Amino acid sequence: MTLALPRRALLGAAALMPLGAAAQTARRAWPDRPIRFLQGFAAGGATDIIARLLAPAMAAELGQPVVVENRPGAGGTLAAEALARASKDGTTLMLINNGFAVSAALYRRLPYDPVTDVDPVSLVCSVGLVLLAGPASAPDAVADFTDLVRRAKAQPERLNVATVGVGSTQHLVAEAVQAAGGFRMTHVAYRGTPAALIGLRNAEVQAVVEPISAVLGQIRGGEARALAVTSRERSPLLPDVPTVAELLGQPDFDIQTWYAVAAPMGTPEDILVRLDEVTRAAVAVPDVRTRLIELGVSPRSLGSRAEVRAMVREEIERWRRVVASANIEQQ
Incomplete structure (x- = not known):
């Protein structure tokens, strides 16, 4: 036999519902649109x-x-x-x-x-970012990350590093890498990744900073060389490319x-x-x-x-x- 409770009694029972049960009811109701x-x-x-x-x-x-x-x-x-x-x-x-x-x-x-x-x-x-150089055959191309640092220290701001804009994530990452390595390059801002890569190919700049995912095709196609990745551990997509942390002996460097x-x-x-x-x-x-x-x-x-x-x-x-x-x- 089912007992029908008065409406007032039902409202009272709802008011006395344990908080946990009320939370579960709210949880089931989300989202309702x-x-x-x-x-x-x-x-x-x-x-x-x-x-x-x-x-x-x-x-x-x-x-x-x-x-x-x-x-x-x-x-x-x-x-x-x-x-x-x-x-x-x-x-x-x-x-x-x-x-x-x-x-x-x-x-x-x-x-x-x-x-x-x-x-x-x-x-x-x-995803980590990668510091790129142009093909080894390009004019003024750096040999590797160590060569980049050596040359930038010997002649501060003579080498150029390209990013997609002043204040972009890539720009700030480039600054962080330079600060960690104690060297200075001149920042050159391009409108977008394709333009920065053209600048690299034409030797207008000696390095580019980009997320790995944005330039993986160019690296695999030989249009650019990966010098170093900014994550603490090597990227599974670029297992042969060392990290900035390895190269600078700074194990906590991780961007x-x-x-x-x-x-x-x-x-x-x-x-x-x-x-x-x-x-x-x-x-x-x-x-x-x-x-x-x-x-x-x-x-x-x-x-x-x-x-x-x-x-x-x-x-x-x-x-x-x-x-x-x-x-x-x-x-």
Whole structure:
């Protein structure tokens, strides 16, 4: 026999529901509508490709569409501002990368606080950068990393290093490598990777800094030579190329481009827990994992959300030190 309780009694029972049960109910309710997945760069770039790989796998876990929304401009800060101002209900997320930390160091004022407005939740993948030289047959070509350092120390700023722009991640990485090695080159900014590689081929510059994934084809095709990678460990994609850490005898030198899923700060804890689970599950999908590796990035996670948050804050401080030591004018 089933007893029908009065409506008032049912409301009272709900009010007395244990907090844990209430949290589980809230967790099951999220998400109840499609999720916006922001990314701050143009379509077709690495961040866009990775976001679009993750989105369907996350949607399959969540039972709601995850829609990638491109908001390019100002080094990703337009998208980060939109995230910071979004509702704290888990329906707006963002794929941030190390450019988020670089912007925090480079801009005097941002329309959001990168530490208190944005909450990095789950690390997705990372990739080292590579210092390139032109073919050995090119005029003024350096023999290897040691030769580059020797020549740059002998004649400071005579050699040129190219990146995709002043204040770009590549620019700051080039500055960090020079600071670690105690040598100086002249920075030359190009509009995009293809233009920088043409400058290398034409001997306008002697070195280029780029993420491995962006120039792997040129390295394998012999159009450029990899002198050193910036990650602490050698890249599985370039196992014969030494690390800057090895070459300089500085085992702690480790710079990588990373990608992480973030939410607005203040998003409920149960949603953040679920988001971390969903992101890890998406990266573990065999097709997603294989495609990430084919793109030249390494799937990667950290033990907890606190570690991800701490990593991003440490990255911000690292790049602030580089901007200050290299006398790069803040924008």
